[in-house]
Amino acid sequence: MLTYKILIIKYYMRLISTSGPLPTRDTDDFWLRIRKARNLGGAVLGPFEAWLLQRGLLTLFLRVRTAAGNAEKIANFLAAHPAVVEVLYPGLPGNPGHEVAARQMQGGFGAMLSVRIAGGESRARAVAGKLKLFRQATSLGAVESLVEHRASVEGAGTLVPDDLLRLSIGIEFADDLIADLMQALAA
Template sequence: MSGLHPGTIAVHVGNEADPATGAVAPPLHLSTTFRHGPSGERVAGYEYQREGNPTNDRLRETLKALEGGEEALTFASGMAAMTTLLESLPTGASVLFPNDCYSGLRMLFEEFLPERGITADTVDMSDLDAVRAACATPLSMLWIETPSNPLMKIADIAALAQLGHAAGAVVVADNTFATPLLQRPLTLGADIVMHSTTKYFGGHSDVLGGALVFAKNDALAHKVAHRLHVTGAVLAPFSAWLTLRGCRSLGARMAMHCANARKIVAFLAAHPAIERVNWPGLPTHPGHAVAAQQMRDFGAMLSIEVRGGREAALAMAGKLRIFTNATSLGGCESLIEHRASVEGPNPRSPQNLLRISVGLEDAEDLIADLGQALG
């Protein structure tokens, strides 16, 4: 189905009618093992669920088509996807990470990668001169997260891909916040796209998963696939089926998420109790021009910095009635979270910062809820 828009791809690729029955909804294959011949020959291409599953293969086809890659792998979680990829690097490898990023990734490269002899450095990925200086020596991997979590910084994927490749690096982009409906890093020069499919792909806060999509089905893709099969961080078939189900409504949900976010940002940006709104759709955002160039829309993730510090932020969060105080994002319900409180013993987020995932409720109700909480 080449040449189709992403919304159409999300509905149809991987969700084709079952050839055996004609069922429009994809079948769910739960079997852990598959019949093979006496010498191990695979009768229908499968042997054991950990090494391959028809439902997972459908999801992989969807992800490949959406991101424009040659290979996709699915994992039990976003963290499993990141860990499997990074642990496929050899001892002595060096990776450059963004200084604003998901706290789970930060714990991974601060606590666990050094045990494997992998060097991790950080830089402000929105500062190309700083990245260029950091790439002065050979680099194994350059990791991009745009928009970043939780400050919503924007990184120029095309420019960073050029810098990373010149330094000998594999360029990875975390596309969780944007999804391929809004941004396609592989078309901008990235080599690998990472997703926490738990978020917008699942879309209903009820399924955990992760994915890697590779621009080329090359030696690194094979190495990561082999490590996934051996170490076993595979996505369960029912989770794959739920994620496929979420893909079918992804285009409609992202459109409404983004429309709601735009209205909420307009309200918050004008409110005297809010010191700053971090959302790349604002013309005043430092990365707005880059975001407008590489994104179809600006997404439904934002963060706000509340006047009065930590206590004022917590007081506001505690007064909300429709927004739920909870971790995660991308579901139908709007969520808010004081990030510094959940980032562990060494939080990096400002103490007055609240991260918001704008859901699918009526925007007027969400704005009224924010208004009463801010007073």
């Protein structure tokens, strides 16, 4: 069985190889439309962007491992906090998808988690606003930790609970992130 590090490297090496050429079996109408879109839109990485991609891959496994470890520590902290209604994270044993995640994921359960805050939407927004180390932004990952009030991002008619905050955990020191969450939840 491949290790977590090897899987990440294989995935991103595949990304590098598809950042330039796009091979297909046939030169049909669909391929011609793709080629036209690439030519008109500039969908091929320039030399500098390709270099940045290659450079970032060298430390990717370290960043992913650190962020996943931080997320697990934060999820466990939040799961025990009285101001938290629910933590949605596959690394927690009580999560409905935990058994499947434990079989499929090696080396961590990812760096994304959601948390439902007691007190509803206004309280969730207040907690997000009190965070000092987390940036308020919509993203699926970065080296810095991010927070968003997902329902307000999606707008009217969303099925996302209005007390939910989505956290993308970065590579900062986990104890600092926990201290930041602790002060925001206490305020």
